[in-house]
Amino acid sequence: MSTIPAAHTAAIVVTSSTPLWYATRATGLVALVLLTLSMALGLLSSVRFARPGWPRFVTLGLHRNVSLLALAFTVVHILTSVLDGFVHIPIQDAVVPFISSYRPLWTGLGAISFDLMIALIVTSVLRTKMTYRSWQIVHWGAYLCWPVAVVHGLGTGTDTPARWVLVLTGLCVAAIVILTLWRLISGWSARPLASTLGAVAVVAIVIAGTAWLRAGPLSPGWARRAGTPPAAQTHAGAARAPGAGR
Amino acid sequence: MSARPAGGRAEARAGHGPRLRVNPIACEAHGVCIELLPELIIADPWGYPIIRPGPVPDHLLPLARRAVASCPTLALFIREPK
Amino acid sequence: MSVPGAPASMTGQPPSPQELRLIPTGGPLDLPAHLDRYGPFYLRAADRLISEVEQSGLTGRGGGAFPAGRKLRTVAQAARRGGRTSAVVVANGSESEPASSKDTVLLRSAPHLILDGIALAAAAVGASSAYLCLGERAQPGERFLLQAIAERERAGLNHVPVELAATAAGYLSGQETALIATLNGGPPLPTLVPPLPAERGAHRRPTLVMNVETLAHVALIGRYGAGWFRELGSAGSPGTALVTISGAVNRPGVYEIPLGVRLGELLQRAGLPERPQAALTGGYFGAWLPLPDALGVGVSEERLRPAGAALGPGVLAVLPESRCGLAETARIVGFLASQIAGQCGPCVNGMPALAEAMNWIAFGQPEADLVGWAQQLTRLVSGRGACHLPDGAAALVASAISVFDADLRAHVAAGPCARAGAAPLLPIPRPSHPSDPRQPEGRPTRRQLSRRPG
Numbered sequence: 001m002s003t004i005p006a007a008h009t010a011a012i013v014v015t016s017s018t019p020l021w022y023a024t025r026a027t028g029l030v031a032l033v034l035l036t037l038s039m040a041l042g043l044l045s046s047v048r049f050a051r052p053g054w055p056r057f058v059t060l061g062l063h064r065n066v067s068l069l070a071l072a073f074t075v076v077h078i079l080t081s082v083l084d085g086f087v088h089i090p091i092q093d094a095v096v097p098f099i100s101s102y103r104p105l106w107t108g109l110g111a112i113s114f115d116l117m118i119a120l121i122v123t124s125v126l127r128t129k130m131t132y133r134s135w136q137i138v139h140w141g142a143y144l145c146w147p148v149a150v151v152h153g154l155g156t157g158t159d160t161p162a163r164w165v166l167v168l169t170g171l172c173v174a175a176i177v178i179l180t181l182w183r184l185i186s187g188w189s190a191r192p193l194a195s196t197l198g199a200v201a202v203v204a205i206v207i208a209g210t211a212w213l214r215a216g217p218l219s220p221g222w223a224r225r226a227g228t229p230p231a232a233q234t235h236a237g238a239a240r241a242p243g244a245g246r
Numbered sequence: 247m248s249a250r251p252a253g254g255r256a257e258a259r260a261g262h263g264p265r266l267r268v269n270p271i272a273c274e275a276h277g278v279c280i281e282l283l284p285e286l287i288i289a290d291p292w293g294y295p296i297i298r299p300g301p302v303p304d305h306l307l308p309l310a311r312r313a314v315a316s317c318p319t320l321a322l323f324i325r326e327p328k
Numbered sequence: 329m330s331v332p333g334a335p336a337s338m339t340g341q342p343p344s345p346q347e348l349r350l351i352p353t354g355g356p357l358d359l360p361a362h363l364d365r366y367g368p369f370y371l372r373a374a375d376r377l378i379s380e381v382e383q384s385g386l387t388g389r390g391g392g393a394f395p396a397g398r399k400l401r402t403v404a405q406a407a408r409r410g411g412r413t414s415a416v417v418v419a420n421g422s423e424s425e426p427a428s429s430k431d432t433v434l435l436r437s438a439p440h441l442i443l444d445g446i447a448l449a450a451a452a453v454g455a456s457s458a459y460l461c462l463g464e465r466a467q468p469g470e471r472f473l474l475q476a477i478a479e480r481e482r483a484g485l486n487h488v489p490v491e492l493a494a495t496a497a498g499y500l501s502g503q504e505t506a507l508i509a510t511l512n513g514g515p516p517l518p519t520l521v522p523p524l525p526a527e528r529g530a531h532r533r534p535t536l537v538m539n540v541e542t543l544a545h546v547a548l549i550g551r552y553g554a555g556w557f558r559e560l561g562s563a564g565s566p567g568t569a570l571v572t573i574s575g576a577v578n579r580p581g582v583y584e585i586p587l588g589v590r591l592g593e594l595l596q597r598a599g600l601p602e603r604p605q606a607a608l609t610g611g612y613f614g615a616w617l618p619l620p621d622a623l624g625v626g627v628s629e630e631r632l633r634p635a636g637a638a639l640g641p642g643v644l645a646v647l648p649e650s651r652c653g654l655a656e657t658a659r660i661v662g663f664l665a666s667q668i669a670g671q672c673g674p675c676v677n678g679m680p681a682l683a684e685a686m687n688w689i690a691f692g693q694p695e696a697d698l699v700g701w702a703q704q705l706t707r708l709v710s711g712r713g714a715c716h717l718p719d720g721a722a723a724l725v726a727s728a729i730s731v732f733d734a735d736l737r738a739h740v741a742a743g744p745c746a747r748a749g750a751a752p753l754l755p756i757p758r759p760s761h762p763s764d765p766r767q768p769e770g771r772p773t774r775r776q777l778s779r780r781p782g
Contacts, residue, residue: 045318048276055281057316132272132320269520270672271714290708292677 020084025158027077029168032153034070035117036172038063039146043179047186064124071121074114087232103227106155109148116145146176147205151212155226160217173209177202263301265325266310270294272321279322282313295322341367342552345560348584349568350544351437356472359479362440369444369485372550374404374452381546384554385566390420390502390539391611391640393629396546399536400452402526406534407454414456415534417449417488418511419543422463422495422502425611426663426755427643430570431540432465433582438544439476445543447487448550453536458490460540461507464497499612499667503715504537505529506669517669518715539641541570562588565628569642573598575608575753576648585627592623595646602648606731608754610640612660613720615727616653619646636727645754652747654735656754657728658683658690663756664721675718678709686725689736693743699729699736 041063050056078094089107093100095115097108123130123138150173159165180202188195216222266286268279275293285306286298302310302324314322343349357365372380382397407415419442423431435442446458462470470492480486493511495501501516504525510516511530529535538546545567549557558566565587571594574580578599585594591607604619615637617625625631629639647653665683668675685702688694706722713719729736738745 045276050277056276056278057281060278060316060318128315128320270674270712271520273673275673290674292673294673294677294712296708296712 020080021086021158023080024077024084027073027080028153028157029159029165031070031073031077032149032172033168034066034073035146035149036176038067038070039142040175040179041066042142043176043183047179047183067121067124071117074117078114087229101229102232103156106152106226109155110152113145113149113152116141116148120145143180147209151209154213154217157217173206177206261301262327264307264310264327265300266297266302266314267323267325268295268297269321269323272319274319274321276318278316278318279313282316283309286310287313301327342548342556349548349560350434350441350541350570350584351582356437357440359440359476359483359485362438366441366444366548367551369447369551371451371487372448374454377448377452377546377550378404380549380554384545384549384557386542386545386549386557387565387629388539389541389545389569389641391425391613392504393639396538396542399526399538400449402524403453403534403536406527410534413533415450415453415536416530417446417453417455417458418507418530418535418537419446419458419460419540420502420504420507420537421466421540422461422507423465423641424463424495424499424502425641425643426499426757427574427608427611427645428572428641429465430572430582430642432463432469434541434544434570435462435466435473436469439473440480441544441547442540443476443480443486443490444547444550445538445540445545446490447485448546449536449538449543450488453534455488455536458488459493459511459530460490461493461495461502461511463495463502467494470494499664500669500715500717503717505715507537508535517671520714560586562586562626562628562630564588564630565626569628569639571627571639571642571644573644573646574755575644575646576600576602576604576651577646587628588626588631590623591617591625591627591644592620594627594644595623598646600646602650604646605649605651606647606653608645608647608656609637609643611643611720612664612754613717613724614638614640614643615723616647616657616731618731636730647753650747651750651753652690652735652745653728653732654686654690654739655744655748655750656752657724657732658686659752659756660754661686661721661725664717668717669715672713674709674712678705679718679721681705682709682721682725686728689739690748691744694740696740699740703729 041059045056045059045063048056049059078091081089082091082094087102089100089102093102093107093111095111097111097115098104100107100111119138120142123135127135150169154160154169157165181199184195184198184202216225266283273294275295277289277293277295279295280287280289283306286302287295288298290296310324314324352365363369378397378400380397381400382395384397386396387393388396388399403415407413421431421435421442423429442460446460449455450458460473462473473492477486477490477492495507496510496516498516500506500518501510503516503518505519505521506516508525508529509519525535525537527534529537545557561567568584568586571583571585572581573583573594577595578601580598583594583597595604595607606616606618607622608614609617609632617632617635617637622635622637625635625637627639627644632639647656661679662683665679668679670676682702682705685694685698685705688698689702702725706725709718710722711719735745739748
């Protein structure tokens with residue numbers, strides 16, 4: 001009797017282009033970690049974090065370099081998913097949201113996150129050519145870019161049910177939530193209303209996200225509900241997830 | 247109004263050359279410039295930059311440009327002489 | 329020496345040296361009476377007028393004392409460079425300085441002089457529109473000014489349309505860039521210079537901001553020439569100026585004086601009931617002059633600067649022996665701290681600290697190093713903001729520490745003197761707590777910045 005939960009079975013895709021598929025999943029996770037790190041450094045910068053051995057310019061310099069690295073891994077993640085022939089994902093699915101035939105909504109979120117990432121990086125490179133205010137407004141898009149990337153990962157991710165992935169994602173979310181709350185608290189005296197609303201929003205999103213996770217990716221039949229094309233879904237119970245055994 | 251931040255001799259202050267300036271409205275005391283260019287910028291009791299009067303010495307100009315690029319709010323700038 | 333009460337000529341001749349140039353005796357003149365007194369109004373060629381004003385040596389009467397001719401020329405050049413963009417003239421009648429009333433009196437008594445000046449200046453700089461900004465105290469006269477503008481419209485004397493604008497309340501609202509900010513539709517917050525208003529001001533056009541008294545002088549120079557203007561006053565500070573004399577004098581009010589007249593002579597005219605201790609010159613951002621030592625100083629920028637003071641918008645407030653200069657200064661600094669725009673860190677942090685220090689110096693028993701801290705604060709806030717409000721407060725504190733040093737030593741030794749408890753002499757518009765940097769209306773500062781020292 002198989003002890004693999006049905007969700008796993010549905011999510012398993014046996015393919016001949018396994019290396020590319022692995023690369024997509026791996027680079028996706030790495031990109032998420034780097035994006036989280038970048039966002040964390042950005043938040044540390046906004047709360048003026050500094051220690052005797054860690055001056056402000058280190059935070060800013062790391063933030064910049066880690067963001068570029070995150071972009072690089074995201075680009076590789078996109079290329080491998082495009083080149084992977086098992087599911088048809090043309091390049092435009094990466095930048096235009098919701099047109100994909102593979103899990104349109106969740107892939108689309110990846111496109112949104114990627115578009116935002118490009119906007120954030122391009123405006124930052126051209127920072128001196130625009131007003132500070134315009135740059136700042138675009139940069140607030142980071143608050144959208146990162147959670148959307150997380151949800152994209154959980155929604156499209158083959159490995160979502162794996163414990164180590166859940167722990168990793170949980171750590172990323174915890175780090176950003178804590179730093180965001182720190183940032184909201186430090187700005188509280190200047191803008192009490194906005195800070196309180198922000199904090200409430202953060203908590204609400206985390207609760208809603210967890211509920212969605214339970215009801216969505218972690219419950220049976222997710223691949224089908226998420227919009228995996230029928231050809232890519234396995235026959236029930238036919239195969240094991242490579243490396244998913246515990 | 248004679249109150250001015252102390253520093254430099256009168257001739258050095260009056261010299262020609264590019265000058266480092268801070269836009270006081272944009273400055274939010276992040277303090278990155280103070281870290282990057284302690285030769286020319288020090289902090290007041292509240293963390294805001296006090297810039298040494300006088301033109302930027304040639305050997306510090308590249309560092310000054312880096313400090314200008316690093317300011318999170320683009321408040322630091324260099325005024326080139328006409 | 330101008331003597332109030334001498335008859336005004338009614339023949340269109342230039343006012344003689346014995347007559348008041350600006351403020352007519354016998355109340356405000358309507359357009360026909362105005363033209364009767366000063367003669368017909370006609371526009372001058374732009375370059376001609378600008379040269380005339382330059383030669384006259386007229387300097388701004390709003391406090392900056394900037395050469396008026398040079399300002400006209402700068403704006404005219406900027407407007408020419410800008411191609412089809414025309415300039416804007418802003419006549420500044422805001423008079424946000426509480427101890428000054430000359431602009432309000434001038435607006436009430438000689439509006440047509442000011443409007444003449446606006447028309448001449450507009451033609452000189454190539455402006456296509458003008459604003460006349462009225463401060464709080466002048467706003468009740470709005471209807472009268474509208475009538476005057478309409479009268480001129482009918483007579484074809486307005487070179488450009490003149491729109492009345494109300495300056496926002498608050499000490500900073502009359503500041504050049506803050507005023508332009510309100511005309512552009514925003515709050516009265518100073519902006520960073522450069523770009524100069526002369527290059528880009530109201531509606532992104534080259535803007536001439538000029539005090540209404542300066543424009544009145546321009547109107548007279550346009551009629552009678554630079555030579556006539558220089559007949560009164562001194563070589564270094566030519567012409568006449570309006571000053572507001574207040575404090576411990578018998579006859580407070582607005583006086584028109586030839587620049588350079590001795591302070592003692594002027595105060596004699598105003599009448600001194602008690603022995604004077606000091607005079608506040610320039611305004612709330614000005615400086616104290618010790619009396620009777622300074623009675624021989626000439627009242628002009630040129631003569632006051634070396635004495636450590638400035639004429640500014642012509643404020644002269646006399647402090648009698650029966651009052652404490654440190655107490656008055658502390659109240660003024662507290663007021664100024666409540667009036668900051670709140671945009672610049674050094675001022676947001678330094679001004680409340682300075683007000684607090686002055687408060688303790690005046691009304692508590694300060695230690696000697698508190699005075700040192702106050703002096704350090706004056707250096708920390710000066711020259712580091714977008715406007716000069718903190719610079720002015722710093723100069724006031726520095727001059728108070730110097731002029732009232734005997735009182736200072738007494739306060740350090742034994743606490744506040746009895747005089748410090750006397751009723752305030754100088755007008756403080758609204759009660760304000762020194763450490764609360766809010767606008768009088770309760771509008772919070774733009775950004776609350778962290779106050780942690782060191």
